[in-house]
Each structure stands twice: as structure tokens, then as C-alpha cells.
Amino acid sequence: xxxxxxxxxxxxxxxxxxxxxxxxxxxxxxxxxxxxxxxxxxxxxxxxxxxxxxxxxxxxxxxxxxxxxxxxxxxxxxxxxxxxxxxxxxxxxxxxxxxxxxxxxxxxxxxxxxxxxxxxxxxxxxxxxxxxxxxxxxxxxxxxxxxxxxxxxxxxxxxxxxxxxxxxxxxxxxxxxxxxxxxxxxxxxxxxxxxxxxxxxxxxxxxxxxxxxxxxxxxxxxxxxxxxxxxxxxxxxxxxxxxxxxxxxxxxxxxxxxxxxxx
Amino acid sequence: xxxxxxxxxxxxxxxxxxxxxxxxxxxxxxxxxxxxxxxxxxxxxxxxxxxxxxxxxxxxxxxxxxxxxxxxxxxxxxxxxxxxxxxxxxxxxxxxxxxxxxxxxxxxxxxxxxxxxxxxxxxxxxxxxxxxxxxxxxxxxxxxxxxxxxxxxxxxxxxxxxxxxxxxxxxxxxxxxxxxxxxxxxxxxxxxxxxxxxxxxxxxxxxxxxxxxxxx
Amino acid sequence: xxxxxxxxxxxxxxxxxxxxxxxxxxxxxxxxxxxxxxxxxxxxxxxxxxxxxxxxxxxxxxxxxxxxxxxxxxxxxxxxxxxxxxxxxxxxxxxxxxxxxxxxxxxxxxxxxxxxxxxxxxxxxxxxxxxxxxxxxxxxxxxxxxxxxxxxxxxxxxxxxxxxxxxxxxxxxxxxxxxxxxxxxxxxxxxxxxxxxxxxxxxxxxxxxxxxxxxx
Numbered sequence: 001x002x003x004x005x006x007x008x009x010x011x012x013x014x015x016x017x018x019x020x021x022x023x024x025x026x027x028x029x030x031x032x033x034x035x036x037x038x039x040x041x042x043x044x045x046x047x048x049x050x051x052x053x054x055x056x057x058x059x060x061x062x063x064x065x066x067x068x069x070x071x072x073x074x075x076x077x078x079x080x081x082x083x084x085x086x087x088x089x090x091x092x093x094x095x096x097x098x099x100x101x102x103x104x105x106x107x108x109x110x111x112x113x114x115x116x117x118x119x120x121x122x123x124x125x126x127x128x129x130x131x132x133x134x135x136x137x138x139x140x141x142x143x144x145x146x147x148x149x150x151x152x153x154x155x156x157x158x159x160x161x162x163x164x165x166x167x168x169x170x171x172x173x174x175x176x177x178x179x180x181x182x183x184x185x186x187x188x189x190x191x192x193x194x195x196x197x198x199x200x201x202x203x204x205x206x207x208x209x210x211x212x213x214x215x216x217x218x219x220x221x222x223x224x225x226x227x228x229x230x231x232x233x234x235x236x237x238x239x240x241x242x243x244x245x246x247x248x249x250x251x252x253x254x255x256x257x258x259x260x261x262x263x
Numbered sequence: 264x265x266x267x268x269x270x271x272x273x274x275x276x277x278x279x280x281x282x283x284x285x286x287x288x289x290x291x292x293x294x295x296x297x298x299x300x301x302x303x304x305x306x307x308x309x310x311x312x313x314x315x316x317x318x319x320x321x322x323x324x325x326x327x328x329x330x331x332x333x334x335x336x337x338x339x340x341x342x343x344x345x346x347x348x349x350x351x352x353x354x355x356x357x358x359x360x361x362x363x364x365x366x367x368x369x370x371x372x373x374x375x376x377x378x379x380x381x382x383x384x385x386x387x388x389x390x391x392x393x394x395x396x397x398x399x400x401x402x403x404x405x406x407x408x409x410x411x412x413x414x415x416x417x418x419x420x421x422x423x424x425x426x427x428x429x430x431x432x433x434x435x436x437x438x439x440x441x442x443x444x445x446x447x448x449x450x451x452x453x454x455x456x457x458x459x460x461x462x463x464x465x466x467x468x469x470x471x472x473x474x475x476x477x478x479x
Numbered sequence: 480x481x482x483x484x485x486x487x488x489x490x491x492x493x494x495x496x497x498x499x500x501x502x503x504x505x506x507x508x509x510x511x512x513x514x515x516x517x518x519x520x521x522x523x524x525x526x527x528x529x530x531x532x533x534x535x536x537x538x539x540x541x542x543x544x545x546x547x548x549x550x551x552x553x554x555x556x557x558x559x560x561x562x563x564x565x566x567x568x569x570x571x572x573x574x575x576x577x578x579x580x581x582x583x584x585x586x587x588x589x590x591x592x593x594x595x596x597x598x599x600x601x602x603x604x605x606x607x608x609x610x611x612x613x614x615x616x617x618x619x620x621x622x623x624x625x626x627x628x629x630x631x632x633x634x635x636x637x638x639x640x641x642x643x644x645x646x647x648x649x650x651x652x653x654x655x656x657x658x659x660x661x662x663x664x665x666x667x668x669x670x671x672x673x674x675x676x677x678x679x680x681x682x683x684x685x686x687x688x689x690x691x692x693x694x695x
Contacts, residue, residue: 031579034603077604103671111670118601121664126585128654135644138563140293142556144339145511158360158368160429161616166362167369168443170386286565288544289558292508293566306565328504346505349522430621430638438622438633442595 033081036063038116048117053109054092057085088112187217187227192234200244206256209235277310280319287316297337364394368403372425372434376407376418395419403428493526496535503532513553513643549648551639560646580610584619588641588653589665592623592634597667611635619644 030036040059041051064082067074091105103111133139199212209231210218217227235257238244247256277283286307291298303313317338321331324340332341342350360368367390370382382390398404398419407420421434431437493499502523507514519529533554537547545556558566576584579602586601587593598606614620614635623636637650647653659665 031602032604037603107671111668114668115601115603118664119603121659121662122582122586122589122601125589125653125655125659126581129585129588129645130581132645132647132654133560133563135557135646138560139646140289140558140563140566141511141643142508143293143295145509157357158365159616160431160621161612162360162365163369163372163429164438164443166365167373168440170366170370171440285542285544285559286562289562290544290565292545292556293558326501328501328506329508340508342505342509343501346502349502349506350509430618432622432624436622436625436633442633 033060033078034115034119036060036078037081037112038119041116048113048120051113051116053112054089056112057089057092060085061089185220185222185226187214187223187230189230189233189237192227192230193237196231196234196238200238200257200259203244203257203259204261206247206258209255209257212257277308277312280312280316283307283311283313283316284319284323286311287313287320291320291331291338291340294339297334297339299337302337361394363391364397367394368398368421368425371398371404371419372421372437375420375434376410377420378410378416378418380416382419493528494524496528496532499523499527499529499532500535500539502527503529503536507536507547507554507556510555513550513555513639515552516554519554548646550643551649553639555643557646576613577610579607580613583610584614584637584641587614587620587635588637588650589656589659590667591636591650592626593636594626594632594634596632598635 030039037056037060040063041048041056043059044051044055046052061082064074064078088105088108092109096104135141195214196212210228212231213224213227217223232255235244235246235255239246239257243260244257245260248254249256278286287303290303290306300313300317303317304311307313317331324331328343328346329340330343331338334341366386367382370385371377374381374385379390379395395404402422403425404419405422407418409415410418425431426433494502503519506519506522516529516533519533520527523529533547540547540556543559544562545558548555548557582602583598583606586598590597590601595606595611611620617640618638619641620635621638623634625631626634641647642649656665
């Protein structure tokens with residue numbers, strides 16, 4: 001399948017060169033790199049099963065270089081394919097590395113040939129399909145159908161597309177809702193201050209600040225974060241006012257608070 | 264007449280009567296309106312005799328399930344009168360499902376089993392009773408198990424006839440949001456700037472109606 | 480058998496086969512959509528054999544201007560293809576399918592059930608938005624079962640309307656199917672080492688953005 005004995009590019013005739021230029025100008029006409037490769041492979045005039053992948057890689061890389069020279073911008077996947085073919089080419093030319101893992105260059109080349117053959121086969125199948133007699137063109141259904149469906153006064157119609165579009169519309173509605181802060185999970189410093197003022201009278205001993213968090217705010221991480229921040233800010237405020245003392249024995253350690261004895 | 268002779272003849276003369284009969288048969292089958300002899304003749308090769316072909320065809324369909332009958336100036340196939348009962352002929356009115364109904368249906372299909380409260384939460388508006396009733400009546404949704412939560416609310420699920428109508432093997436085969444986007448089904452979404460544009464009429468009407476005051 | 484006798488008999492036994500044939504003929508003539516044997520049977524008196532009636536009827540219409548054809552699980556009358564030239568005036572302009580859409584349709588038909596990633600792998604290019612959409616809208620493809628692979632991608636299969644449109648009895652009758660299968664061209668052969676194209680849907684979606692530039 002891989003023609004390793006393939007030699008340097010034969011001198012191109014004028015008409016071949018012109019054809020190659022035409023290919024490049026027509027780059028928008030290709031449906032992706034595989035389509036381009038399939039078109040290039042036709043110049044080899046052999047069965048796709050016996051195509052020279054090495055020669056094809058050369059042709060493709062040559063195409064990309066010419067496009068560059070002509071300052072035609074190629075889309076990313078053409079360049080990805082070029083990089084892969086350059087890699088494949090080097091693998092095909094070098095003697096196989098017995099240490100190398102993964103598929104051999106021949107396997108990769110064989111797969112590319114398979115892909116081209118399969119795409120070609122699907123194109124032919126599509127053409128055969130479209131060449132068949134078609135309803136409404138070559139043969140026809142009853143022009144004046146009478147209703148044979150179930151008796152029903154009203155038939156509600158809705159297509160699958162309607163259904164899916166309706167769902168998509170609902171689910172993406174939120175993306176476009178005017179921005180509103182979600183206050184459901186926010187505990188404010190004012191709330192924390194109110195709470196702590198009531199509780200601090202009982203804190204004669206050093207107590208972990210975390211134990212001050214209100215019920216229902218300790219488990220959900222979002223709520224815990226908000227409540228912790230609010231209570232920390234509130235305890236700083238209380239300390240500033242001289243009502244409590246704060247202690248932390250190590251970095252990221254627990255924050256302990258207690259009522260100032262003399263307060 | 265040998266085959267060669269007949270082939271030669273057909274270059275100059277009209278096709279044989281059997282062929283003409285086939286032509287008339289196909290035309291009257293496929294047309295939505297009765298066709299006159301003249302109209303038939305216009306489509307047939309030169310030299311044909313549609314009136315004679317019609318006469319043969321009419322005879323051929325005598326006593327069959329469909330008859331060739333005269334309708335005004337034209338001719339048409341009609342079901343034999345004694346078999347009309349098989350067809351349940353009745354005018355069927357096609358109506359498009361309202362936006363509220365299709366959205367509710369979509370939510371049930373994607374989230375089943377699904378309570379009314381959940382539908383309302385996802386749609387962001389209250390679901391009117393008529394909408395659920397309509398979907399139940401159409402037999403596209405039915406009641407599922409009650410949810411084992413306070414109040415034991417009823418749930419809704421989609422039915423076999425729903426799957427049938429939409430050509431689905433199971434509700435799980437509905438594409439997800441990401442797949443919808445990939446398939447280009449989300450392209451008619453509003454641009455962020457177009458918030459102020461009125462939504463389409465049907466919905467607006469309904470909002471005006473009643474319960475949809477809960478929109479946040 | 481006198482008329483009175485036959486009327487009496489019909490109270491107890493199924494109608495004679497000739498009658499059953501007329502019934503099937505009338506029903507299939509009346510509808511543009513294919514009907515299944517079961518659907519026919521439901522409308523016929525108890526004890527009828529619609530399958531046998533169909534076989535007789537099919538024979539009767541051989542060589543005529545209209546034929547009885549099989550479409551998936553259903554049966555329908557269709558005009559003979561050689562008379563299409565007489566009927567062109569009935570044609571409603573069909574939306575022209577892009578080359579991408581035709582190829583996508585063929586890939587789904589020959590590889591079904593088939594995921595979007597597989598279509599993209601075969602064509603070597605992302606499926607543009609609107610292509611799948613258009614085929615779904617034409618009701619030539621529908622969703623099949625989800626693939627039981629990571630990501631559980633949705634699959635596509637062809638519909639009965641697809642078969643009807645292309646005059647196929649079943650998807651097994653696609654032209655060249657056997658040869659393609661024998662040549663191994665319908666195998667799902669992944670790239671060795673898979674360095675070239677990502678297989679799963681999510682990645683394919685990302686690619687979608689850019690390569691759409693090449694479509695149409």
C-alpha cells in the first residue's frame with residue numbers, strides 16, 4: 001500500500017502545474033482536508049487500495065506550501081493535516097525504530113488509504129442513491145388521499161424540531177436574564193453582627209468562630225463560605241469595638257474568639 | 264405483428280392501447296383534481312385516444328375496491344361506496360400546539376417523571392390547568408408515580424404514543440442541550456441586546472390571561 | 480351462493496379473499512402514506528388475512544400504471560417509474576440538498592445507527608449546522624438509540640419516508656450495500672493510536688466552530 005520506492009517529484013508538465021494552481025485557487029471548494037487528499041489522489045491514477053501515501057503526503061504538503069506562497073489563508077484543520085502528514089512522511093522515510101511504541105507508519109498510512117477509500121465509496125453510494133427513482137419526481141403517491149387515520153376532530157401537530165427548539169429556548173432563557181445577584185446564599189456582615197451581639201455574652205471561654213455559624217449554613221460550601229466571611233468580618237468589628245478578643249495559633253488554623261473579660 | 268414491427272410502428276404511431284391505459288391510470292391516480300379527457304390527451308403522446316383508454320380502464324376497475332367515476336367534466340378514482348366504512352372519512356383539523364403546551368411537553372420529556380411545580384420552575388411561569396389537560400387528552404403524557412415528598416405530588420411522564428408521534432425509541436434518545444447546539448438548533452436564540460423585544464404573541468396572550476403573574 | 484346466503488355467511492366467517500382484496504385496495508388507494516399489515520387488519524372484519532390479500536393485489540397490479548410496493552413495514556400504491564414523465568407537472572419544487580447533506584444522508588443510511596462523530600470522521604470535516612437539521616425536518620432521518628459508549632452520543636437512523644422517497648423496501652436494499660460491506664468499507668475502523676481526530680462527541684463539537692467555513 002505504501003510505495004516506499006517512490007522517487008523524487010518528477011518534473012511537472014505545464015498542464016499539471018496549471019491544474020495544481022487551479023486546485024489552490026479553488027480551496028474554498030473543498031470540504032476539508034480529506035476531500036482535498038481524495039482529489040489529489042486522482043492524479044496518481046491508481047486504485048485507491050494501491051495508492052502511494054508517501055507521494056500523496058508530498059502532494060498535500062506541496063499544496064500547502066503553494067497556498068502559503070500565494071498568501072491564501074488555509075483553515076486550521078488543513079494545517080493540522082499537513083503537520084500530521086509531515087510526521088507520517090518522516091516516519092515512512094526513516095527506518096522503523098524498534099523501540100517506538102504505538103502504531104507503525106505503515107499502519108497509519110494504511111488507515112489514511114482506508115479513509116480515502118471509504119469517503120470515495122460513500123460519495124459513490126450517495127450518487128447511486130440520488131440516481132434512484134425518487135418519489136415526487138419519478139413515481140408518485142396518491143394525489144387525492146382520503147383520510148384513513150383515526151377519527152379525531154382536531155389533530156394537534158408538533159414536530160420533533162418544535163419540541164427540541166422549545167426545550168432549547170427554555171434552557172437558554174436563563175443565559176440572557178438580566179444580571180441579578182443571587183442573594184439566596186449570601187449572609188451579610190450586618191446579619192452576622194446582629195447574631196454575634198446576642199451570642200457573645202455567653203462566650204467566656206475561647207470558642208471556634210466556626211461554631212457560631214447559623215444552622216443550615218455549615219454544610220453547603222457556598223453558604224458556609226459566605227457565612228464564615230460575614231462572621232469573621234463581624235468579629236473584627238466587635239474586636240475593634242473592644243467587645244471580644246481574637247486568637248489564631250497558626251496560619252490557616254482555627255479562629256478562636258472570646259468575650260473580653262473586662263467588657 | 265412481430266416485435267420488430269411493433270417497435271418500428273411505435274416510432275410513428277401512438278403506443279398500444281394497453282400502454283395508454285397505464286398512462287391514464289397513473290395520471291388519474293397521482294392527480295389531486297379530476298382530469299378531463301382533453302387534459303389527459305395533452306400529456307399523452309401524439310395520436311393517443313384517452314377516451315378509449317378511459318373506457319377500458321373503467322371496465323377494468325368495475326367491481327374493484329376503487330372505481331373510475333365521472334366528476335363534472337373530469338374523471339377520478341373514488342373508493343367503492345360499499346367500502347367507505349373502512350376509511351372513516353371525517354374532516355380532520357390540523358392545529359399547531361401552543362407554545363405553552365409544547366414547552367410543557369418538552370420539559371416533561373426531558374425531565375420525566377416531573378411534577379407540576381418542577382415544570383413551573385423550569386418554565387419560569389405557572390402552567391395553566393388546560394395545558395396539562397390537553398396533553399393528557401392527547402395521550403402524549405400520563406400520570407407517573409407520586410413523588411415521595413411532602414404533599415406526595417403527582418408526576419407526569421410521556422407515553423408510548425408520544426414516542427410514536429415523534430419517531431423516538433425512548434425519551435432517553437432525545438438529544439441533550441449540547442447536542443442541540445451542535446446540531447444548530449439553538450441558532451434562533453435571542454441576542455443579549457434583544458431583551459426588550461416582545462416575545463411571540465401566543466405567550467404574551469397567555470401571560471396576560473391569568474396565573475402567569477409569578478414570572479420572576 | 481345467493482346474495483342472502485353470502486350475507487349470512489359474512490356474519491360468521493371472514494369475507495372471501497376477493498372481498499378482502501377489494502378492502503385492502505380501497506384502503507391503500509385512499510392514503511398517500513404506507514400502511515402496515517397490522518393497520519390494515521385493524522380496519523378489516525375479524526378473521527381477515529391482509530397479508531394474503533396484499534400478495535394477491537400485488538400480483539394484480541404487476542405491469543400496470545400503478546404498483547403495489549413495500550416500504551419498510553408498510554405497503555403503498557405508487558405510480559410506475561417509467562410513467563414519471565407524464566406526471567412532472569405535479570411535482571412540488573424540492574428544496575435542493577447540498578452536497579454535504581447528500582453525503583451525510585448516505586453515510587447515515589449505510590452506517591446506521593450512526594453518531595455525529597462517525598459522520599465527521601468519514602467526511603473528514605465537521606457536520607455544518609443545518610445539515611442534520613434539514614434532514615430531520617425532511618423526516619428522512621430520526622434519532623436512534625443512544626450509543627452505549629462514553630458520552631452516550633445520540634445516533635441517527637433513516638426513516639420510512641426515506642425508504643418511501645427512494646423506492647426502497649428496506650435499508651438492506653440500499654444500492655451496493657453488500658459490496659461495500661464485503662469490502663470492509665462499512666467497518667468502524669478507528670485510527671491506529673488515534674492521533675489525528677478525536678473520537679468522542681465533545682471534541683467534535685469544538686471542531687465544529689472552525690471547519691464550518693468550508694461548507695457550501
